[in-house]
Amino acid sequence: MHEEHQTVTAPASLTLPDKHAIEAAATRIDTRVRRTPLLRVETDRTGGFPGNGPDAFTLKLESLQHAGSFKTRGAFNSLLRADVPEAGVAAASGGNHGAAVAYAARALGIKARIFVPEITAPPKLALIRACGADVVVGGQRYADAAEACADYMARTGALSVHAYDAFDTIAGQGTLAAEWDAQTAAAGVIGGDAGELDTVLVAVGGGGLIAGIAAWFEGRVKVVGVEPHGACALHAALAAQDVVDVEVSSVAADSLGAKSTGAMNLGIAQAHVDHVVLVEDDAIIAAQRWLWSQLRLASEPGGAAALAALMAGAYRARSDERVGVLLCGANVDLATLA
Secondary structure (H helix, E strand, O other), X not given: OOOOOOOOOOOXXXXXXXXXXXXXXXXXXXXXXXXXXXXEEEHHHOOOOOOOOOXXXXXXXXXXXXXXXXXXXXXXHHHHHOXXXXXXXEEEOOOHHHHHHHHHXXXXXXXXXEEEOOOOOXXXXXXXXXXXXXXEEOOOOHHHXXXXXXXXXXXXXXXXXXXXXXXXXXXXHHHHHHHHHHHHHOOOEEOOOOOOOOEEEEEOOOOHHHHHHHHHHOOOOEEEEEXXXXXXXXXXXXXXXXXXXXXXXXXXXXXXXXXXXXXXXXXXXXXXXXXXXXXXXXXXXXXXXXXXXXXXXXXXXXXXXXXXXXXXXXXXXXXXXXXXXXXXXXXXXXXXXX
């Protein structure tokens, strides 16, 4: 059973992305992003999958996106919509957003400076630098990087590219759902026809991804958020019916470690997200290892969180339920998977 929460609309002053904004974003970024594949997984044909799961599910392999995560969609949509100043762009990130902004900025010939906390994984730091951005490392948490980024923008006039709480970011991430929807309708699934979706499981950090996905599906498909117990900003916000700060301590903190969700994301989640489940770090690590051992798919902890909910029983699907699981990030040190 999921927790009940009252529906509370976002403040009237907020304009929330809808399907029209997502469709426009999809057209805008079409030549800039990859169309990532779907993979059907039959659980009785793979080793080590617990018996409490569905007979089969599909994985959306957004981990194969440019720069290793879905964040590239929002980064391109934001930059292509912006009037970029001479000072360029700046972003605070746990790693993936920074890599995506750096990748998109290089492609568009824009100067970028990325602020990251000390917990950022070395592969993500290396990727940001490889994309040509200036990198500033400081502070223990994402919030510390965000504060340093805000100070830099105030001094230089650099344009902000927010990781999750911005209209263009959310609309860009929503293009993933539009693509996913079209693929399932056209049976574009590796390993067999999976049929259209009943439910999608989506990892949540700041909430921009799940907001974009939920804004696209608008209740036609059940959207379930997945957060670590130690980084549960959206779960806490839904319970409080308001944006609240949470303490962050999780193996997935470098990608799902926002201390609070955004007001836009909460407004969309209250309207269109069915519920949010929580998973333990051990379950995330187990899902990450299973993806590598059984499917040879590299996933960072945050990228494996949605699958962890299915494997650990935090979300219990019916045997015939058509479940889609989003694998959203691959920026991991491969030595840890071995």
